[in-house]
Amino acid sequence: MGQLGFTLDTTSREATLRLNARGRMVLVNPVANRGTAFTEDERERLHLTGLLPGRVTTIEEQVQRTYGQFSRSPSPLSKFIYLSQLRERNEVLYYRLLSxxxxxxxxxxxxxxxxxxxxxxxxxxxxxxxxxxxxxxxxxxxxxxxxxxxxxxxxxxxxxxxxxxxxxxxxxxxxxxxxxxxxxxxxxxxxxxxxxxxxxxxxxxxxxxxxxxxxxxxxxxxxxxxxxxxxxxxxxxxxxxxxxxxxxxxxxxxxxGVDNAHRILKRYSGEVCTFNDDIQGTAAVVLAAAIAAVRLTGMPLARHRVLIYGAGTAGIGIADMMRGALESRGHDPGQFYAFNRNGLIIEDSPELRDFQRPYARPRAEIDGWEVANPSKVTLMEAIRHARPTILIGTSASGGAFSEEIVREMASYCERPIIMPLSNPTDRSEARPADLLEWTSGKALIATGSPFASVRRGDVHHAIAQANNALIFPGLGLGVSITRARLVSEEMIYAAARALAGLVNEHRPGAPLLPTMSDLRLVAATVARAVAETAEAQGLARRPLTNPTHDIYERMWKPEYPQLDICETRKDTQS
Structure with a gap:
């Protein structure tokens, strides 16, 4: 990468920055600038003497100072703006603070x-x-x-x-x-x-x-x-x-938007290396949580009945991912029930979108149910008749999973798997504390928003957050290491299985997914699974030599790079 007198080799873990610029041109570029961390020798050679306070500081001291400034910002938005400005001033310091x-x-x-x-x-x-x-x-x-x-x-x-x-x-x-x-x-x-x-x-x-x-x-x-x-x-x-x-x-x-997202992904996924995080990333994280949860229930995923409340981009993406993962292992595609704003999706429902049609239930099935309005089946009616064992919310309808609905589900399901995934918190279909209360602590939960842990008796329930950040960074790293030609469904299934493999779901109260504090480990683990799958499928344009080494060497750490200060005409004249 070269720009305005700066050349940075980003191909290895330990980058070298080649500098032709001098004076203020160094300080105004976020890639080159390291502020008060420039040494006395570097300041002299780069013509920075007098342009910075006299004391040389370490990056550790800079992190302490910037963290204090961040902490004193009075609101979340002001904190966001502060961090954005820091990134535009000193890129390495921003990522060091963030990490x-x-x-x-x-x-x-x-x-x-x-x-x-x-x-x-x-x-x-x-x-x-x-x-x-x-x-x-x-x-x-x-x-x-x-x-x-x-x-x-x-x-x-x-x-x-x-x-x-x-x-x-x-x-x-x-x-x-x-x-x-x-x-x-x-x-x-x-x-x-x-x-x-x-x-x-x-x-x-x-x-x-x-x-x-x-x-x-x-x-x-x-x-x-x-x-x-x-x-x-x-x-x-x-x-x-x-x-x-x-x-x-x-x-x-x-x-x-919902229609364009599915259309674009379908149009280009077989031609170029492309990935939709709302459809595939969300679905892969939920699949990983489901894999961990069904291990606890003792019943294979293929035998579970899944109800998706909110058949938009994320909801149908989750259903597609689960069905595809089952079929890739030779299993039946399972039973899925999906809701849109008109209620349960049935084959003669109005306003059906093409990507929703695979999940429309046969009219003959619904005719056998006792419902108030056969054209608009409610969530409670579907719970009573379909008896789902996995309930997933992507509706942005806060509180949709009411006490009555959850207790009904718990009446026939020993370990109900419930995932209220809508963001932000006030749009979550249910709160974990309520779900655990209504199921006597037996619900297996993953949420979209972060929630505090819940204590019931002697058990401390950590709540898994189904955050896409558990999937897409590692996926991108695995793709970049192999220079994969495409992102295949098998690569995404591999990412989900690798994520689920990091979970110790048998510890009482353990979350169904790793925590955000483990993101570097998660990304590396997911990247390896993705890269190995790409190579196995013949999609890798750059072969793996040693997967662990290849991944480690590509994971940049935010440290100031080695400087290669080039001599300029101005230097020789002085």
Whole structure:
């Protein structure tokens, strides 16, 4: 990677920074800047003497100081802004601070705080790393990507969004660039993918958010969302340019609208190295939690009955992942029941989307149930008749899993598996403490939002958080190590099984997933499973030699790189 007098080799764990720049040009570049950590010799050779306070400090001292500044920020949003500004000032220090306080800072740099940062993007604008591509100027895609000044062979990841389906807050227009940056931050903090090997991209196709369109401060294209042929042509051109300019990059699709997300993934997954985190990442984490949970129940996953409450991108993605994992092992695809806003999905339900149709129940089955309205079967009616053993919430409907519903499920199921996955906390379908109370402590739980542990008697129940960060960083690392041509379903199943393998579910009260504090171990474990599967399937363009060594060497640690200070004409003249 080279830019404005800086060249950084990011191919190994111990990078070397080659510097031609001098003076303030060094300090204003976040890759080169190390602030007061420049030594006396480095300051003299780089013409920094007098541009910094006299005392030389260590990175450990810088972390202590910045952590104090972070802690004194009065609100989650102000903490987010502080960290964003630190990243733009000193990249290594930002990632060092984040890595040492990852569990505390994850809710700031990712969900839930990033949702507020996205909503306030145009009002609180302080700059944002990324490439902004407009649907009105498709001819500028290639030049804009090249202007980011990363070498074609050195880019591993491109995280791209059109911001139509941001978290639980919907269409947020150009502010979606923050979700791309948040994801890339976790790729680095968890999996050690160097931040200079990734590009965040915002596809600005307009917005249907009237609040944004009527705001004088809105920074994006001021028109309704472009759809249809023009939208598809824009996506097609983007994919083609990325494939040509950055041939080793995995395209990570993030927070697209429900219909576009499934359509785009289906269109390109067999042609380019691509992955949709909302569909595949969420599903893989939930599959891992389900694998751990069913080991406790003693009943194979193929015999469980699964009810998905919220048949959108995430919900149907979970169902697809579970069915695919079962079929890949030669099992029947299992029994699935899915709900949309019209109730249980039945073959003659109105407003069925194509990706939901595989989960429509036969009308003949429902005719045998006692229901108030055969055209709109309620959750309680489905619980009573279908008798699911796994209940998954992706509806963003807070409190949907009521006491009556949970107690009904517990009446026929010894260890009900219940996953209220909707974010943020107030949209969670149920709270873990209530679920444990209503099931006498027997529920096996994973949530979307972070929840505190719950004590019942002598058992301390740690609550698993089904956070995509347990899957996508390791997946991206495994893909980058092998330069995989595609992301196959088998690679994602392998990631889920590897994640489940890290769980000791037999310890009383143990969570069904690893904790956020173990993200580096998780990412390395997932990466190995993904890389080995890619190689076994013939998808690896770069063979593994020693998987453990290969992964360790690629996991960058946020330390100031060795400096190679090049002599300039100004140096010889002085």
């Amino acid at each position: 040492e306080h990852l569990e505390e800072m994850l809710p700031i740099v990712y969900t839930p705080t990033i949702g507020e940062a996205i909503e306030r993007f145009s009002h609180e604008y302080v700059g944002a790393r990324g490439v902004f591509l407009s649907v009105n100027h498709p001819d500028r895609i290639e030049s804009s990507l090249r202007d980011f000044e990363l070498e074609p062979e050195s880019v591993d990841l491109i995280v791209v969004t059109d911001a139509e389906g941001i978290l639980g807050i919907g269409d947020q227009g150009i502010g979606g660039i923050q979700i791309a940056n948040g994801k890339l931050g976790l790729y680095t903090a968890a999996a050690g993918i160097h931040p200079q090997r990734a590009i965040p991209v915002m596809l600005d196709v307009g917005t249907d958010n009237l609040g944004l369109l009527h705001s004088d401060r809105y920074l994006g294209e001021r028109h309704a969302r472009v759809r249809g042929r023009q939208y598809d042509d824009f996506i097609e051109r983007f994919v083609r340019v990325v494939s040509e300019v950055f041939p080793n990059a995995m395209i990570h699709w993030e927070d697209f």
